[in-house]
Amino acid sequence: MKLKLDLQKCIVAGECYYNHPRIIGRDDESGCPEVLVQDLQTDDDIREAHEAAEVCPAQAITVED
Ligand code: SF4
Structure with missing residues (x-):
């Protein structure tokens, strides 16, 4: 999985x-x-990435397969 910004x-x-x-x-x-x-x-890594994506007010963070 990848963290995208x-x-x-x-x-x-x-x-x-x-x-x-x-x-x-x-x-x-x-x-x-x-x-x-x-x-x-x-x-x-995966848990933190999902948490970061959830709290971002601009939906700028995504977790992709
Ligand atoms: S809007 Fe804030 S939480 Fe979202 S990516 Fe930018 S700095 Fe991070």
Whole structure:
């Protein structure tokens, strides 16, 4: 499974990198989120990715097969 981030939709609300800094970081220059773990391999990776997708107010995060 893969974690995808659509920066065109992102409103930089920060929920993802504040709550899930292990899989989504914050680019220091732009302030935008960046995916740190794209290939979701462990149960924790998948759980956190789904949680990040659920809390994103802009539906910018998706988990794909
Ligand atoms: S939670 Fe969504 S809108 Fe907020 S920074 Fe992350 S991707 Fe962007």
